[in-house]
Amino acid sequence: xxxxxxxxxxxxxDPGGNTxxxxxxxxxxxxxxxxxLDGFLFAGWVVRIPAIKHQTxxxxxxxxxxxxxxxxxxxxxxxxxxxxxxxxxxxxxxxxCGFLLSLSIALPAQxxxxxxxxLVLLVFGAAYGGMNVAMNSxxxxxxxxxxxxxxxxxxxxxxxxxxxxxxxxxxxxAGLSPSAHLLCLTGIGLLVTALVGPVLLRxxxxxxxxxxxxxxxxxxxxxxxxxxxxxxxxVIALCTAYGEGALADWGAxxxxxxxxxxxxxxxxxxxxxxxxxxxxxxSGTALLERLGQTRTLVAxxxxxxxxxxxxxxxxxxxxxxxxxxxxxLGLANIFPVAVSRAGELAGPGGxxxxxxxGYGGMLLGPPAIGFLTDWFSLPVALTTxxxxxxxxxxxGYGARNAAHT
Numbered sequence: 001x002x003x004x005x006x007x008x009x010x011x012x013x014d015p016g017g018n019t020x021x022x023x024x025x026x027x028x029x030x031x032x033x034x035x036x037l038d039g040f041l042f043a044g045w046v047v048r049i050p051a052i053k054h055q056t057x058x059x060x061x062x063x064x065x066x067x068x069x070x071x072x073x074x075x076x077x078x079x080x081x082x083x084x085x086x087x088x089x090x091x092x093x094x095x096x097c098g099f100l101l102s103l104s105i106a107l108p109a110q111x112x113x114x115x116x117x118x119l120v121l122l123v124f125g126a127a128y129g130g131m132n133v134a135m136n137s138x139x140x141x142x143x144x145x146x147x148x149x150x151x152x153x154x155x156x157x158x159x160x161x162x163x164x165x166x167x168x169x170x171x172x173x174a175g176l177s178p179s180a181h182l183l184c185l186t187g188i189g190l191l192v193t194a195l196v197g198p199v200l201l202r203x204x205x206x207x208x209x210x211x212x213x214x215x216x217x218x219x220x221x222x223x224x225x226x227x228x229x230x231x232x233x234x235v236i237a238l239c240t241a242y243g244e245g246a247l248a249d250w251g252a253x254x255x256x257x258x259x260x261x262x263x264x265x266x267x268x269x270x271x272x273x274x275x276x277x278x279x280x281x282x283s284g285t286a287l288l289e290r291l292g293q294t295r296t297l298v299a300x301x302x303x304x305x306x307x308x309x310x311x312x313x314x315x316x317x318x319x320x321x322x323x324x325x326x327x328x329l330g331l332a333n334i335f336p337v338a339v340s341r342a343g344e345l346a347g348p349g350g351x352x353x354x355x356x357x358g359y360g361g362m363l364l365g366p367p368a369i370g371f372l373t374d375w376f377s378l379p380v381a382l383t384t385x386x387x388x389x390x391x392x393x394x395x396g397y398g399a400r401n402a403a404h405t
Contacts, residue, residue: 064370082352152284280332301393
């Protein structure tokens with residue numbers, strides 16, 4: 001973080017220093033807003049999936065295929081974004097993706113077939129994937145500069161944004177069409193990006209490197225033992241992000257279709273899940289400082305597994321909502337820990353690799369749930385979230401020595 005250190009020439013209150021907010025505080029605030037915006041926009045889309053499913057006439061399996069468009073667009077972009085961040089800096093990439101994500105969220109509501117929905121979701125997924133890698137790369141740089149495990153606080157902002165987006169979506173679901181709702185989200189996203197983006201552009205978190213140097217160094221970052229550790233944490237992220245994606249896209253449908261919940265209550269299911277994740281992540285820094293990485297990963301995975309078994313198999317809406325909340329608490333800090341550690345080991349390339357696996361799990365999970373629903377049932381399909389959460393706990397325990405590599 002050489003540029004950031006050069007900017008902090010005097011602390012507020014020191015002799016000769018100014019009383020303005022230090023650059024690190026402004027950067028942290030701006031990044032927090034972008035994480036919150038990302039969660040807000042994504043949740044605004046997912047709570048309208050039942051309405052768009054009806055609008056397009058898609059079955060569970062064809063909806064799953066359409067949702068694969070998000071996965072494909074995101075994974076392809078994530079594979080490229082690490083290099084873009086090294087070439088241009090993570091902050092400009094974050095801002096550009098913020099504009100693209102805000103524009104593309106209006107597209108799904110304009111479709112009337114599963115095919116057209118899948119095509120526009122390619123664009124939405126590309127913007128979403130790029131923004132997530134860029135934001136996490138910038139956050140890892142700032143965490144390194146601050147020398148505190150504050151990564152969960154950024155992901156808490158994502159969850160808080162998701163909670164607000166889902167809550168508002170539930171409130172307007174009955175009175176506002178998906179098209180009008182998502183167009184409003186476009187306006188909000190463009191406004192926030194225009195207001196906060198200049199902060200990131202003013203204080204680049206890392207110096208972009210020339211393309212030739214990027215090619216020379218990129219191959220070294222993810223080789224040998226460090227590469228294996230990055231992939232291990234990427235798989236841990238995948239196991240838990242699968243659950244987040246499954247609940248985001250199928251949680252409301254499970255409550256409404258299988259438990260006959262009111263549409264507003266069904267939409268509130270993801271909001272409650274996001275609220276629990278927010279609470280868990282707000283306490284994540286203290287939890288990591290007290291328990292360490294390994295115990296945080298193991299406890300989180302086992303808690304999420306128990307919660308999801310309750311959420312998927314409970315016979316009543318209220319027990320299912322309780323299960324969703326427990327799942328959110330369990331999953332809260334696993335993904336931030338995994339991505340942060342990968343970034344510490346290999347910079348933007350490590351973040352990109354772990355994020356590609358992690359967000360790939362989030363985005364590939366919903367289509368998998370769709371196929372499993374057609375073969376079995378939605379409650380049975382959702383139990384796979386619990387299985388992968390237990391796998392994350394086991395891998396977290398196995399990574400107890402790798403975490404100190």
